[in-house]
Amino acid sequence: MAFFVxxxxxxxxxxxxxxxxxxxxxxxxxxxxxxxxxxxxxxxALVESYRTEKGVRQRIVGYVGDITRKQAKELFQSAERCxxxxxxxxSPEELPDKVEVAPKKIRTERQREFGGVWLGNKLFNKLGxxxxxxxxxxxxWLTIFKILTISRFYHPSSELYIAEHLxxxxxxxxxxxxxxxxxxxxxxxxxxxxxxxxxxxxERHLKERLGTLFxxxxxxxxxxxxxxxxxxxxxxxxxxxxxxxxxxxxxxxxICIGLVVTREGLPLGYEIFSGNTHDSxxxxxxxxxxxxxxxxxxxxxxxxxxxxxxxxIEMFNESGRRYIIGTPKSSLKAFEKYLLDKDWRExxxxxxxxxxxxxxxxxxxxxxxxxxxxxxxxxxxxxxFIKRIEDGIEKMKQTCEREAGKNITGKIERRIxxxxxxxxxxxxxxxxxxKYDPQKAMTVIEVKKDDGESHWKRTTEGxxxxxxxxxxxxxxxxxxxxxxxxxAEDAFKINKSDLHLRPIWHKKDDRIKAHVFVCFxxxxxxxxxxxxxxxAGLGDEPRRVFNELKRICMIDVVLMTSDGKELKIRTVPRxxxxxxxxxxxxxxxxxxxxxxxxx
Numbered sequence: 230m231a232f233f234v235x236x237x238x239x240x241x242x243x244x245x246x247x248x249x250x251x252x253x254x255x256x257x258x259x260x261x262x263x264x265x266x267x268x269x270x271x272x273x274a275l276v277e278s279y280r281t282e283k284g285v286r287q288r289i290v291g292y293v294g295d296i297t298r299k300q301a302k303e304l305f306q307s308a309e310r311c312x313x314x315x316x317x318x319x320s321p322e323e324l325p326d327k328v329e330v331a332p333k334k335i336r337t338e339r340q341r342e343f344g345g346v347w348l349g350n351k352l353f354n355k356l357g358x359x360x361x362x363x364x365x366x367x368x369x370w371l372t373i374f375k376i377l378t379i380s381r382f383y384h385p386s387s388e389l390y391i392a393e394h395l396x397x398x399x400x401x402x403x404x405x406x407x408x409x410x411x412x413x414x415x416x417x418x419x420x421x422x423x424x425x426x427x428x429x430x431x432e433r434h435l436k437e438r439l440g441t442l443f444x445x446x447x448x449x450x451x452x453x454x455x456x457x458x459x460x461x462x463x464x465x466x467x468x469x470x471x472x473x474x475x476x477x478x479x480x481x482x483x484i485c486i487g488l489v490v491t492r493e494g495l496p497l498g499y500e501i502f503s504g505n506t507h508d509s510x511x512x513x514x515x516x517x518x519x520x521x522x523x524x525x526x527x528x529x530x531x532x533x534x535x536x537x538x539x540x541x542i543e544m545f546n547e548s549g550r551r552y553i554i555g556t557p558k559s560s561l562k563a564f565e566k567y568l569l570d571k572d573w574r575e576x577x578x579x580x581x582x583x584x585x586x587x588x589x590x591x592x593x594x595x596x597x598x599x600x601x602x603x604x605x606x607x608x609x610x611x612x613x614f615i616k617r618i619e620d621g622i623e624k625m626k627q628t629c630e631r632e633a634g635k636n637i638t639g640k641i642e643r644r645i646x647x648x649x650x651x652x653x654x655x656x657x658x659x660x661x662x663x664k665y666d667p668q669k670a671m672t673v674i675e676v677k678k679d680d681g682e683s684h685w686k687r688t689t690e691g692x693x694x695x696x697x698x699x700x701x702x703x704x705x706x707x708x709x710x711x712x713x714x715x716x717a718e719d720a721f722k723i724n725k726s727d728l729h730l731r732p733i734w735h736k737k738d739d740r741i742k743a744h745v746f747v748c749f750x751x752x753x754x755x756x757x758x759x760x761x762x763x764x765a766g767l768g769d770e771p772r773r774v775f776n777e778l779k780r781i782c783m784i785d786v787v788l789m790t791s792d793g794k795e796l797k798i799r800t801v802p803r804x805x806x807x808x809x810x811x812x813x814x815x816x817x818x819x820x821x822x823x824x825x826x827x828x
Contacts, residue, residue: 258293271295328796334789342399343801344781345383350404351817352754353379355442361434365427372405373420376412381751383779385729388417400783403799421743428746432498433522435753439495443760447523449492449710451531452515453717454508457731457745458483466738470504476731484733486745487511489519494716495756498522499749501742508535513544529553529699531714537696546592546698553697553711556595560694562685563588567597568692574704582704587696596695596707604691611690614655615680621648622661626674633671638663641672657686723755724748727772765814774815777808781819798822 259276262269273293353359353375362371379401380391396402397409439445456474458481463469469482476483483504489497498519502511516530530545534555545552561568564585573581579601587593625641641663649656660677680687695711724730730748735741759771767774781804788796800822804812812819 328788329791330788330796331791336787337784338787339785341403341783342384342779343783344778345775346379346400346404347781347819348758348775348778348817349379349382349754350375352382352757356435356753356757357438358431358434358750361431362427365430367423367427370420370423372407373417374424375405376401376407377417377420377424377747378750378754381728381747382754385727385751387734388421389414392417403783418740421740421747425739425743425746431750436497436522439753439757442757443493443495443764445491445493445495447491447497448527449529449531449713450497450519450523451490451492451714451717452487452512452536453533453714453721454485454487454502454511454535455721455725456483456485456504457725457733460732460734461736463736466736466741468501468503468738468741472503472505476725481732484741484745485511487515488717488720489515490717490720492710492713492716493760494720495760496720496749496753499745501745508533509538509541512536512538512541516544516550525550529710531711533714551697551699553695553699553707555711555714556694556696558689558693561597561689561692564595564597564694568688573599576705576708580708582708584704592700593696593698594700594707596697596704596711597692598695598708599692601691603693607690608687611655611658611680611686614652615658615678617652618648618655618659621652622674622676629672629674633669636665636672638665638672641674645674658684720752720756724752727755728752761815765816767811767814774811777811781808 258273260271261274262271264270272295275290275293276287277290358374358378359371362368362374367374376391376396377388380386380395384395384399386395392412392414396412402409402412436447440447456472456476458474458476458478459469460481463482466482468484470484471479471482472485473479474481474483485502485504485506485508486499487502488499491497500511500515500518512532520528525548528550530550530552532552532554534557537554537556542552542554544550567583567585570583573583575581580598582596582598585595585597587595622645625644629637629641645661645663649659649661658678658680660679662675664673664675665671666673682688695707697707699707728748728751730745733741733744735744755771758775759769762771762774763769781801783799783801786798786800788798790796801820803809803821804819
């Protein structure tokens with residue numbers, strides 16, 4: 230029977246199962262006795278213990294052989310020396326001027342991720358967040374705040390993953406000075422609890438700081454709403470509710486997040502709403518919240534068609550606020566006579582616009598727009614849904630033929646209803662009737678299809694309508710202001726794809742809100758880096774530059790002196806010339822080595 234003796238723990242990298250679930254494991258030596266041919270054989274095996282959804286499991290990795298307990302202890306000490314947090318590295322001031330070394334015994338050890346952490350720390354300081362949190366008198370939690378934010382910025386993951394793997398195997402341990410053993414999940418969770426109370430003050434600080442760094446004009450407020458979902462029931466949460474899911478996860482509860490950004494895409498603030506909140510009901514709250522921080526003079530609110538309601542339009546007009554808002558597709562019917570006019574003005578390649586008077590409000594104008602690319606996209610979508618309906622009807626006809634002699638009209642009608650519901654964008658192109666034909670002794674499906682150019686959906690492919698109470702602007706100016714709304718949409722894409730805003734695993738409302746807040750701060754770091762790349766002439770796609778910087782690592786160089794002592798120098802390898810060029814344009818100076826005082 231196998232039994233455990235003095236266990237040797239060898240820390241290893243985790244196995245990544247998917248984007249959000251990780252299995253962590255460790256290895257140890259197991260003393261095994263085997264009786265063979267009447268004799269007892271003793272040896273050691275290296276066993277791996279790993280965590281699964283069904284519990285902890287073990288498997289043998291390899292056989293070490295018959296070694297003594299002394300040899301096992303030496304193996305343990307060797308593993309710890311190679312992987313533990315090293316505090317005995319030397320700073321430049323402590324290095325001797327001259328020393329004799331043994332070239333054959335020079336080695337490197339402990340390679341860690343450096344570039345992403347270092348960049349995140351630089352951006353954190355550039356935004357003045359160190360000084361901000363010190364002014365808020367939370368120096369004790371400042372380092373934990375930095376760990377949470379920078380981890381979300383450069384390697385989005387759960388607090389458990391940060392504590393058990395990411396922190397120790399990156400430069401955070403050396404930059405922030407907290408040993409890995411003292412960074413654990415509950416400490417990070419408590420950091421979330423202390424961080425959330427600074428939301429309003431931090432938004433005001435970022436407004437001033439970003440305005441100073443990038444000369445931002447706060448004349449255009451772009452507002453949009455998205456949702457992010459949860460895995461689980463979340464019965465005790467008030468804000469987790471079922472509603473319209475932008476992530477196609479109607480089976481999960483969710484929250485809604487309203488985000489306001491500038492015309493440059495820099496975030497100004499956000500609010501969290503229950504998952505069953507309609508977009509239009511969030512407008513008044515957001516407008517009042519933002520105006521408390523930024524004032525209401527000379528602001529133009531730009532919103533998508535989901536925000537349109539008569540109550541909101543009335544609120545804007547009565548208070549003298551200016552707006553440019555998209556309208557539902559159904560509103561095009563009132564402007565049908567303008568669709569075929571020739572007085573269109575091209576504002577962008579493949580995009581034309583024209584001003585139309587409001588049919589019932591002299592204080593408003595409507596901007597009719599048509600896009601060649603949008604027309605191709607909508608045509609493709611309609612064709613796809615039409616094809617699905619046709620294929621579905623054909624299968625139902627085959628079912629009717631197979632079940633000839635039976636009246637299955639009710640069954641077929643229900644299937645047709647589901648088919649049209651699932652393909653609602655193509656449903657209006659068909660008129661479908663079913664009846665039982667006694668002569669044929671079977672259910673018959675009759676289909677009339679109308680997808681010609683005279684059909685209203687075909688006629689309006691590529692057209693959309695905007696409305697505004699700014700009557701002294703040209704159609705081009707109004708369209709260009711509205712098109713900046715894509716910056717808010719890009720912000721949500723970055724949060725969901727690059728910063729892993731979804732799904733959320735926290736179960737307490739305050740922790741949920743704190744998770745979103747950490748993603749918001751990390752998004753500010755991301756956009757700051759994007760603005761730096763743009764100003765440096767490196768384009769509008771910071772991901773490629775960021776991925777290059779993430780390749781930078783940190784390595785310990787160990788020198789063995791002639792008198793048997795070890796000198797450890799913590800160094801950052803010199804990057805290749807292309808990366809040096811990127812750093813030069815970004816005005817970032819990469820350190821050659823890390824000192825005990827950090828960077």
